[in-house]
Amino acid sequence: MTTIDLFKNEKNFITIPAGEVIFQKGGIADRMYVVLEGEVEISIDGKLLDLTGAGGIVGEMALISASPRSATAIAKTECKLVPIDEKRFTFLVQQTPYFALSVMKIMVERIRKLDALVLGIE
Template identity: 50%
Template structure:
């Protein structure tokens, strides 16, 4: 099971056009996203960090520690994202251990990549 499969039955989808900002670094965040279709670029202070495709998770940190967005997300292509608010996030973490593990893996992978860049 992949994270994209977990969210196929979600009812909260948002579509973004190529070049459209999904969220900006420094903004408050109350939702995370899972890429269903298309690609999203993640930027930090205008530097490209990564490109996420289907199954990619973004914005999860705002739901975990309730701080401002740490990066900017921009639609690289037209894309469709599953929007997960705080309540749905907690439900998925509680009832779908695989989801919680996927979020931890994403965060661990990002931390490792940042360590290698230092």
């Protein structure tokens, strides 16, 4: 999984206990999260799609399409997450090409995993 290092010294984070739902499929999609510490499980209808650790992101589709959440994210372990709202996301995409490319790479990897899950291919 691609790692986003821009946030490794970020002080504005939230702590989510293990087992807590970060967001749920169908929910309001108004921010994404950068994982500073811990692991987040991303699932669709109970099927594990991805496990994201430090340097990864979850909820990125929320800031690209104005649609409800397409998956559920649960803290597998205690997590430190940096919430990124639409304004900050837009700024980062405009000012930091590496960030935009990292988000695109992560999305492509997840699409491939979803394809494998849905189509039963590897």
